[in-house]
Amino acid sequence: MRVKDRHAAARRLRATVRLLHPLRAAMWGALAALGGVLAAGWRVWAGPAAGDLTTAALAAAFFAAATHGLDAAVRAKERPGAAAAGGARIPARVAAGLCAAAGLALSLRLTAAHVLIAAMAAVLLYAYVVHLRRLRPVGPLLVAVVAAMALVYGGAAAGAPGPATLGAVYVFLLTFTLGALDDREMRPLTTAAPALAVALAPAPYLFLGYGGLYLLLMLLAGGLLLSAVRKLYAPETGVAPEADLVKAALVVGLAAFSFAGVTG
Numbered sequence: 001m002r003v004k005d006r007h008a009a010a011r012r013l014r015a016t017v018r019l020l021h022p023l024r025a026a027m028w029g030a031l032a033a034l035g036g037v038l039a040a041g042w043r044v045w046a047g048p049a050a051g052d053l054t055t056a057a058l059a060a061a062f063f064a065a066a067t068h069g070l071d072a073a074v075r076a077k078e079r080p081g082a083a084a085a086g087g088a089r090i091p092a093r094v095a096a097g098l099c100a101a102a103g104l105a106l107s108l109r110l111t112a113a114h115v116l117i118a119a120m121a122a123v124l125l126y127a128y129v130v131h132l133r134r135l136r137p138v139g140p141l142l143v144a145v146v147a148a149m150a151l152v153y154g155g156a157a158a159g160a161p162g163p164a165t166l167g168a169v170y171v172f173l174l175t176f177t178l179g180a181l182d183d184r185e186m187r188p189l190t191t192a193a194p195a196l197a198v199a200l201a202p203a204p205y206l207f208l209g210y211g212g213l214y215l216l217l218m219l220l221a222g223g224l225l226l227s228a229v230r231k232l233y234a235p236e237t238g239v240a241p242e243a244d245l246v247k248a249a250l251v252v253g254l255a256a257f258s259f260a261g262v263t264g
Contacts, residue, residue, distance in 0.1 A: 021068035024064050025061040027064070028061055028064035028147070028150050029057040029060050030057070031060065031147065031171065031254075032053075032060035032153050032154030032157070033053060033056075033057045033154055034151060034154065034167060034254060035150065035152060035154025035155035035157075035161070035167065036057075036164075037258060038151070038167050039154075039160040039163045040160065049157060049158045052158075053154060053157045055106050055109055055157065056106075056110060056154045056157035057154065059103045059106035059107050059118060060103070060150045062102040062103035062106065063099070063100065063103040063118070063125065065095075066100035069093070069095040070092070070093065070125070071129050071133075072096075073093040074129055074130060100122055103118060104119070104122070110156075110157060111156065114153060114157070117149055117152065121146050121149055121153075124142050124146050125142075125146055127142065128142040128143060136183050137176075137186055139179065140176050140178075140186075141176060143176075144172045144173075147171050147172065148168035148169065148172035151164040151165075151168040151171060152164050152168050166203075166204055166257070169200065170257070171254070173193045173194065174193070174197060174225075174246055174250045175250075177190050177228075178246050178250075181232075181243055187232060191232065194226075197221075197222075197249075197253075201218040201221070202215065210260040213256070213259045214257070214259055217252050217255055218252075218253060221250075221252040221253040224245045224249035227245050
């Protein structure tokens with residue numbers, strides 16, 4: 001019995017971890033960290049703002065986990081015949097509430113601006129998950145706005161959120177594209193968003209002194225995005241190939257911005 005109990009406990013623990021989607025939480029934390037790098041360069045990690053930026057990254061990760069936990073709770077309520085959280089140790093709503101509280105508590109250690117951004121993000125995410133998830137284009141727009149806010153949140157921790165706005169716009173456009181790819185009625189928007197990202201990409205190189213590596217990576221990201229747009233209009237093409245291309249462009253673009261931070 002003890003062995004069985006240990007196995008059951010391990011399964012519940014794994015279910016709880018899956019409930020909070022640690023990969024997505026890490027991605028949001030990385031976005032906040034990138035915002036700090038765009039604001040102050042990589043030297044931010046060697047200065048007094050390093051602690052605040054780490055706190056901001058952790059807060060962003062907790063908010064991402066809270067969103068996924070709340071989403072799991074809502075989906076379980078919509079399917080009452082299914083297990084509420086796949087055997088997790090704690091209910092999904094409780095896990096979401098704890099993670100949101102942790103994110104707000106960490107924000108309180110920073111500035112009033114961080115508390116305001118965190119509160120706005122919490123409200124938007126709750127509205128999306130509970131009420132607006134299936135409302136197009138509002139649902140994907142809300143998710144894209146909050147993802148972009150993570151960079152501004154991290155930039156504020158480094159003392160200057162303004163420079164993080166460029167990366168935030170890129171994240172907004174591509175996150176919105178990912179959220180709207182499966183809706184044919186939104187095809188004009190899913191075409192315009194990546195096209196705008198491609199058009200804006202050279203601006204930091206031309207006007208802000210971003211280096212050649214930034215431009216090279218952005219050209220690669222632009223090629224991926226244009227391929228994704230082309231596939232949208234190809235016959236008998238499913239969502240997955242386009243989504244993979246947009247995800248790849250997002251990763252390459254974020255890498256480009258991170259290298260821009262080396263020169264900042």
